[in-house]
Amino acid sequence: MHGTLSTVQVDPRIEASGLLDGLDGSARAERAELISWMLTEGFSVEHLRGSFSPMLLASRRLIGDDATYVSIRQIAEQTGMEIDLVRRALRAFGLPNVDDPDEQVYLRADGAALMHTARFLEMGFDAEDLLHATRILSEGLSNAAEVMRYAALAAVLKPGATELDIARGTEQVVSQAAPLLGPMIEDMLLVALRHAMETEAVNASERVSGTPLPGARMIAVAFADLVGFTRLGEDVEPAELERLAHRLAMMARDVAQPPVRFVKAIGDAVMLVCPEPEPLLRALLDLAGAAEADAEFPRLRLGMSYGEAVSRAGDWFGGSVNLASRVTGAARPGAVLVAEQAQEAIGDVDGIRWSFVGARHLKGIRGDTKLFRARPAD
Structure with missing residues (x-):
């Protein structure tokens, strides 16, 4: 059938509608066949005339496009x-x-x-x-x-x-x-909301009591995220965005050698933890270097803290986790920022040099936080 479309007789009513103007040959025949079917499906000529993509009108109608x-x-x-x-x-x-x-x-x-x-x-x-x-x-x-x-x-x-x-x-x-989308999005949003509320519950308990929760222990926490991921979404195909996020997760897993542990990927970001801050910082510097070495990969922002946190179901909660996230948000592209307590715990070690960035007020963090930038000594 497809090979003979160009020879199909076109309904005179469709010819008169103007919906075939500018088309000829098989393209004209295909469009005529489409319009004929859509008219039988209840679409009007006016509706078709106002559409940039008549092929998708039937599917759009199923998700709310009633042309009103x-x-x-x-x-x-x-x-x-x-x-x-x-x-x-x-x-x-x-x-x-x-x-x-x-x-x-x-x-x-x-x-x-x-x-x-x-x-x-x-x-x-x-x-x-x-x-x-x-x-x-x-x-x-x-x-x-x-x-x-x-x-x-x-x-x-x-x-x-x-x-x-x-x-x-x-x-x-x-x-x-379409019937599956609402329940799926609702369930995924509730998963994220439960996680966010648990995080806030831990942080609120710390603020009220002034002491870490039972089971909390000292842990170094770090995040790394892709710079300009939201802007990239306007210029890059979704499949490419997915590839970049997957690539970041793979790079983070590569540098997360014990005792450093890869915790999770969250969209355009990854989370790492370590019982000691120095190995985690070296892993972050390796991750930043790997991103810089790949000319086709976006730059990263990386941030790190060291303090009390609680581990539950493989994830981590507490003020130090929130601080690491805020420090990451304050980092410039390509920079590894470290909060004061983590910097003091690491101190002067071979292969790493420090520069004081300044004291910043970070959202959700009491008082100002002194931030230090870490670089490879060479």
């Missing part, structure tokens, strides 16, 4: 939120900004998603905290959505597939996958 658009004012009326807050929430969702509150440019399903924001506000959540959480969640889900889109298309983009084959294939894949 609403304005910011209508969303505000539906959610009970102020217009300015609706506008900011839409931006936090990753949607474009529109100045005219009465211009109907947002899909009805996109506007309905703000009902969740409204409910959290009714519960007493701070609007700024909620917008910040929404923005972070949206950034992560945008990357996940790109990977899912790529996987769905890869499943149906077979040699010789026509536009109709692709439309039907993606509709079938999405119809099967």
